[in-house]
Amino acid sequence: MAASWVPDVDPSSDFSLANIPFGIITTQDDPAPHAAVAIGSHVLDLKVLAANSDLTKLFPGIDGLAEIFSQSSLNAFAQLGRAVHRQVRGAIQDLLSTDTQHPEVLRDNAELRKKALLPQRAVKMHLPMEIGDYTDFYAGFHHARRVGGMFRGMDNALQPNYLHLPVGYHGRASSVVVSGTPVRRPVGQILLDKDPVPVTAPSRKLDFELELGCFIARPNDMGSAIPVDEADEGHIFGYVLLNDWSARDVQAWEYVPLGPFNGKNFATTISPWVVLADALEPFRARPLENQTQLQQYLGEIQPPLQQYLREKRRDGVFDIQLEVELTTAEGDTTTISRTSSTNLIWSFPQMIAHHTLGGCPLRTGDLLGSGTISGQGRLESGSLLEMSENGWRVVELKGMDARTFLKDGDTVTLRGFCGVDGGRVGFGACEGRVYEALQKVTD
Amino acid sequence: MAASWVPDVDPSSDFSLANIPFGIITTQDDPAPHAAVAIGSHVLDLKVLAANSDLTKLFPGIDGLAEIFSQSSLNAFAQLGRAVHRQVRGAIQDLLSTDTQHPEVLRDNAELRKKALLPQRAVKMHLPMEIGDYTDFYAGFHHARRVGGMFRGMDNALQPNYLHLPVGYHGRASSVVVSGTPVRRPVGQILLDKDPVPVTAPSRKLDFELELGCFIARPNDMGSAIPVDEADEGHIFGYVLLNDWSARDVQAWEYVPLGPFNGKNFATTISPWVVLADALEPFRARPLENQTQLQQYLGEIQPPLQQYLREKRRDGVFDIQLEVELTTAEGDTTTISRTSSTNLIWSFPQMIAHHTLGGCPLRTGDLLGSGTISGQGRLESGSLLEMSENGWRVVELKGMDARTFLKDGDTVTLRGFCGVDGGRVGFGACEGRVYEALQKVTD
Numbered sequence: 001m002a003a004s005w006v007p008d009v010d011p012s013s014d015f016s017l018a019n020i021p022f023g024i025i026t027t028q029d030d031p032a033p034h035a036a037v038a039i040g041s042h043v044l045d046l047k048v049l050a051a052n053s054d055l056t057k058l059f060p061g062i063d064g065l066a067e068i069f070s071q072s073s074l075n076a077f078a079q080l081g082r083a084v085h086r087q088v089r090g091a092i093q094d095l096l097s098t099d100t101q102h103p104e105v106l107r108d109n110a111e112l113r114k115k116a117l118l119p120q121r122a123v124k125m126h127l128p129m130e131i132g133d134y135t136d137f138y139a140g141f142h143h144a145r146r147v148g149g150m151f152r153g154m155d156n157a158l159q160p161n162y163l164h165l166p167v168g169y170h171g172r173a174s175s176v177v178v179s180g181t182p183v184r185r186p187v188g189q190i191l192l193d194k195d196p197v198p199v200t201a202p203s204r205k206l207d208f209e210l211e212l213g214c215f216i217a218r219p220n221d222m223g224s225a226i227p228v229d230e231a232d233e234g235h236i237f238g239y240v241l242l243n244d245w246s247a248r249d250v251q252a253w254e255y256v257p258l259g260p261f262n263g264k265n266f267a268t269t270i271s272p273w274v275v276l277a278d279a280l281e282p283f284r285a286r287p288l289e290n291q292t293q294l295q296q297y298l299g300e301i302q303p304p305l306q307q308y309l310r311e312k313r314r315d316g317v318f319d320i321q322l323e324v325e326l327t328t329a330e331g332d333t334t335t336i337s338r339t340s341s342t343n344l345i346w347s348f349p350q351m352i353a354h355h356t357l358g359g360c361p362l363r364t365g366d367l368l369g370s371g372t373i374s375g376q377g378r379l380e381s382g383s384l385l386e387m388s389e390n391g392w393r394v395v396e397l398k399g400m401d402a403r404t405f406l407k408d409g410d411t412v413t414l415r416g417f418c419g420v421d422g423g424r425v426g427f428g429a430c431e432g433r434v435y436e437a438l439q440k441v442t443d
Numbered sequence: 444m445a446a447s448w449v450p451d452v453d454p455s456s457d458f459s460l461a462n463i464p465f466g467i468i469t470t471q472d473d474p475a476p477h478a479a480v481a482i483g484s485h486v487l488d489l490k491v492l493a494a495n496s497d498l499t500k501l502f503p504g505i506d507g508l509a510e511i512f513s514q515s516s517l518n519a520f521a522q523l524g525r526a527v528h529r530q531v532r533g534a535i536q537d538l539l540s541t542d543t544q545h546p547e548v549l550r551d552n553a554e555l556r557k558k559a560l561l562p563q564r565a566v567k568m569h570l571p572m573e574i575g576d577y578t579d580f581y582a583g584f585h586h587a588r589r590v591g592g593m594f595r596g597m598d599n600a601l602q603p604n605y606l607h608l609p610v611g612y613h614g615r616a617s618s619v620v621v622s623g624t625p626v627r628r629p630v631g632q633i634l635l636d637k638d639p640v641p642v643t644a645p646s647r648k649l650d651f652e653l654e655l656g657c658f659i660a661r662p663n664d665m666g667s668a669i670p671v672d673e674a675d676e677g678h679i680f681g682y683v684l685l686n687d688w689s690a691r692d693v694q695a696w697e698y699v700p701l702g703p704f705n706g707k708n709f710a711t712t713i714s715p716w717v718v719l720a721d722a723l724e725p726f727r728a729r730p731l732e733n734q735t736q737l738q739q740y741l742g743e744i745q746p747p748l749q750q751y752l753r754e755k756r757r758d759g760v761f762d763i764q765l766e767v768e769l770t771t772a773e774g775d776t777t778t779i780s781r782t783s784s785t786n787l788i789w790s791f792p793q794m795i796a797h798h799t800l801g802g803c804p805l806r807t808g809d810l811l812g813s814g815t816i817s818g819q820g821r822l823e824s825g826s827l828l829e830m831s832e833n834g835w836r837v838v839e840l841k842g843m844d845a846r847t848f849l850k851d852g853d854t855v856t857l858r859g860f861c862g863v864d865g866g867r868v869g870f871g872a873c874e875g876r877v878y879e880a881l882q883k884v885t886d
Contacts, residue, residue, distance in 0.1 A: 133576075133617050138701060159699050164641055165632050169701035170613040170708070174576050174804045175665065184666040186801030189608050189749060198607055200749045200800070222618065222710070223627035223881065250801065256602050258581060258612035259702020265613070265803040267665070306632060306643045357643070358629030358693065359881075360708040361617045438666065438802075 002097040005107050006117065009040030014417050014426025016040075017096060018282075020089050021273035021427075022074055022238070025123040033072040033126045038273050038428070039096050041120055044106075048116040053105050058091050073130040074274060075365040078217045078237040085217070085237070086278050125272035127178045128240070129215055129365040134176055134268070135355060136211070136244055136369035137168035139346040141288050143374040146386050163302050165309070166346040166354045168371075171244070172265035176367060178272050179430045185408060185437040186266040188250035202437030203247035205391065206406040209372040210324055210382030210414055212341055213242035213270050214348045216366040223359040229312050231349035235362065238274040241322075241414045241430035242369050245269065248385055248405070270367070271414070271430035279425045283418035284315035288345045308357060309350050316347025322373060322416045324382070329409030332399035339375040339382065341416070408436040445540040448550050449560065452483030457860050457869025459483075460539060461725075463532050464716035464870075465517055465681070468566040476515040476569045481716050481871070482539050484563055487549075491559040496548050501534050516573040517717060518808040521660045521680040528660070528680070529721050568715035570621045571683070572658055572808040577619055577711070578798060579654075579687055579812035580611035582789040584731050586815040589829050606745050608752070609789040609797045611814075614687070615708035619810060621715050622873045628851060628880040629709040631693030645880030646690035648834065649849040652815040653767055653825030653857055655784055656685035656713050657791045659809040666802040672755050674792035678805065681717040684765075684857045684873035685812050688712065691828055691848070713810070714857070714873035722868045726861035727758035731788045751800060752793050759790025765816060765859045767825070772852030775842035782818040782825065784859070851879040 003009075004017045015021065015038040025036045025043060034047040049055075050066035059065055062084055068076045077085070094100050100107055106116065138144055144167075148157035161167060177183075185206055189198040217237035220226050226235055244264060251263025304310075324337040346354075351368055372382040381387045384405050387395045394402040406412070411433040417426030446452075447460045458464065458481040468479045468486060477490040492498075493509035502508055505527055511519045520528070537543050543550055549559065581587055587610075591600035604610060620626075628649055632641040660680035663669050669678055687707060694706025747753075767780040789797075794811055815825040824830045827848050830838045837845035849855070854876040860869030 133615055160639065161632075161641075161696055161699065165697060167697070167701055168704055170615050170704070172576055172613050172803060173616070174806050174809070177665070182666075184802050187668070188801050189604075196603065197746045198604075198749065200751055203801075222620070223625075225630070225881070247801065253604055254608060254610070255700070255702075256604065257698070257702070258610055259698075259700070261611055261613070262797070262801045262803065265798075266801040303640045306641065308643055354705070355708075358631050358646075358690065358705045358709040359627050360615060360705065363617050366617070438668070 011421040035069040134171040138371040141345040143372040190249040205248035209244040211242040222361040228353035231352040241271040285319040325413040327411040339380040454864040478512040577614040581814040584788040586817040633692040648691035652687040654685040665804040671796035674795040684714040728762035768856040770854040782823040
């Protein structure tokens, strides 16, 4: 990958020229949310670029981009489909390369550079997509197994359906917020000790969940399924980090028999930059697979996958290095977990094929969560539930502090990247700070 | 209630002058979806009315209605709040009354009557709201108890949380369709007999669910709960009938531990006319109550409700007469169930208070389902699962036919109304026909 002429692109930046993620910004000069891409510690304002250059020359054959880059979400851009995303990202990579074919547009145009190339700290990020529906899967094998084992013993850790289908549930789209949004500790019904009657109180077991999120590009018609081998090229727009905040005590009491509800619907945070599907292509890897790797954990041969879940490709997931940082109110930051997205047992194409098997319509902008991603070790966990073994062990922090679950004032930051310095494809921070509950006790 | 001058308002019509429900139509002259109200077997086209009369005289003090009535959903109207809905509905009732205060606007204006008052059969109905999120509760006491008893025995029929909180789950907003939309039998993973390995096949246990749906008017801020006594006046727009189509075999295999997914997300049908909250006010009734009526079923005194669920009013639900008709492909129609919405254990204000307890934001246009409404008797059931006892008993139909679950070509029609002939407040039909699955066997 060529170098960029943009100043100060730190080699360790998530936003190298190999990335070019898309987001929605507002700026000091323009309070209407609109599209931008990230490059190093800067953003390129695509609305300003469109207003000051000939887009038909930069992106030949693609109509309406100026209008699309002025919209308050990336939905219209996502709907154009993968071939257009590929072409636009490629053209922007060229524009920002030292040896660009169009030096006059930006590289050598000081006036436009000043207007269109802004420091990231000078812009405000917004939700990148208008999210119709949000679905959260449970494809993190070690998470599902460890949590199941905690409550049912390791012999019954995985439910009978777990290896046959990507288990998932419908989440709450209205509660998805962009990185940096404050997260209020939820009040809920919880059981204390052995009392069979609940109390209404702030959650005592507030947790994070380290996940990957996937945005849908093109929709499917209601009643028609998306074949697993067509899901990637035909329907995936890009990826974000996702923190599915969870109140474990609320969830434990409410979830039978219809699944998580208030234990999850108070907030889900996503990173602001959508890493396009093409940017992750060089970092493909094999997921945990039912017939081979899983055997070492489960000790028996698993039945073959249902036909609709069998992918032609064997490298359906990505090898993204993932980290969780916890920053205390006092400002001490500890990286409490390091893991990889290869710990997923299902790829997003498999999740999409399953989601639409019965004809459920996915729409442009819909968000799919992977489920919590954990490695095998306790300190590779994607949640405090696992790290603290449901509150029985403390997680040591810098500053002589420790946690079982989150305290008010804590900030959780998810990070993720692929590749080596100078060519990193990363997500930036997905962060949220916990604020105290509005009511202390209501009953 | 005064009589209407509109011709042929059948006394048994759901759409008496006491109702005035709102919907979204297209007409032969105007293919852009816009607002209307129903009166008898006619609709009053509000966009045409607005374009041809002085709305400031009809609806004094309310700005922007002409623009709002031209929109493709009722969301902007809903967001105006209950006081405005009350005033607008009252003014339309006056306009359509024999003794209207504004006879010149419509009653005595043959030209406008011809353009604005159209036979219902001449217009096409659309989804009335743009639905952000759809939540389905489980507040039908006899349904929850009977289904629970079927799978766990009557002594353990209700889960420990059931009497403490309105159990609910997040549904799939993209799959909500308006009455009349074809419903494709879903393909899914199902277990056959005692085989522990699933097959992928069309559902053999396709079912309906008789529910009431509630639309949200004004939103709450993220992080702030809606007090139960403020939910009705402050946040409820109106009601529809709702059929949450369910594939029982798909659901049974997939639902542990995160709840229903593909078993429900292929289609949910709603009736097209939103009956405003005020239209149902005269038909209030007491729900099943934890401390009193429930004792006769459960044989023990229940603990008091959590404070946030205690309503000042004791008549939080409505006494709506509900019916389910099944029409075979041959055209024989049987009313297979008759029940009432007083069989709900939770009111919608209680559902809203619970939904927002942890701060989950509800938005204008969000849809809440009540859960399946069943009476005590088998033929008062809101689902075939209950009527057929999960396939063990047949439900007799006219035409020498019978069902355990739905066949391709069956049409299910939900109906509901309050009040006596001449002043009925009803919903019209909520109907859908089942079409054969796209793939017979894939594995």
